[in-house]
Ligand SMILES: C[S@@+](CC[C@H](N)C(=O)[O-])C[C@H]1O[C@@H](n2cnc3c(N)ncnc32)[C@H](O)[C@@H]1O
């Protein structure tokens with residue numbers, strides 16, 4: 001009997017309440033524990049396995065903005081490189097921790113069957129709908145990346161893109177020699193946006209939550225320049241952490257622009273579990 005990608009991914013799930021393996025029965029996932037905890041699949045195919053763990057994740061306005069912006073391909077330099085790096089490693093399964101609205105995750109599905117996890121229901125809904133539309137080998141879960149509802153040593157790669165890094169939890173679910181790819185904003189990322197908004201724009205400090213027990217095997221920075229069309233500038237701004245920290249007076253500076261030229265920069269860190 002051949003095992004489908006969705007059956008393969010499903011075997012990796014563990015009940016978020018009691019830790020037991022789960023079985024799929026019609027439109028539900030039911031654990032093998034004595035209490036038979038039951039979780040229903042949403043119509044779009046995702047599962048909510050939060051079971052009270054974690055908070056809310058990004059809100060709908062932010063995930064919608066990110067979805068529109070990323071669909072235009074402004075960050076294709078990054079998505080192409082992520083797919084390339086993972087392809088070289090030939091993983092048999094990937095978990096994308098903090099996958100948001102799934103633009104990168106659904107691209108990773110071309111490399112290996114992938115589980116995307118995020119606390120944001122609106123993000124997971126967008127991701128799952130797109131995966132279903134394209135029949136991709138991807139399963140989406142609403143869950144916290146600090147308490148991943150998956151088995152020990154069950155993934156050959158974890159990706160963690162612009163989301164909190166839970167090193168101990170990633171190590172738990174990675175197989176021996178498994179890979180972790182962490183991505184964050186590089187120093188010059190969005191300087192053009194910041195120059196427009198602020199009198200005293202600062203460079204990014206870089207990620208401060210990088211793993212410290214895993215072996216760093218590759219580090220690289222991707223840089224480029226993009227021209228953001230007038231209709232995409234607000235979406236870009238709404239994706240950034242500056243959105244809630246910027247005064248209305250500064251925010252209004254964006255409305256008069258015909259386009260925005262800005263640097264983009266991404267730091268990639270590839271680790272191996274030994
Ligand atoms: C900046 S977004 C990045 C999303 C996606 N990786 C991307 O690059 O487009 C950060 C994501 O982390 C999620 N997040 C934050 N804390 C989380 C947690 N404890 N567990 C799962 N997701 C979390 C947010 O909901 C949000 O979708």
Ligand SMILES: [Zn+2]
Pocket residue numbers: 015016017018019020031032033035036037
């Ligand atoms: Zn259970």
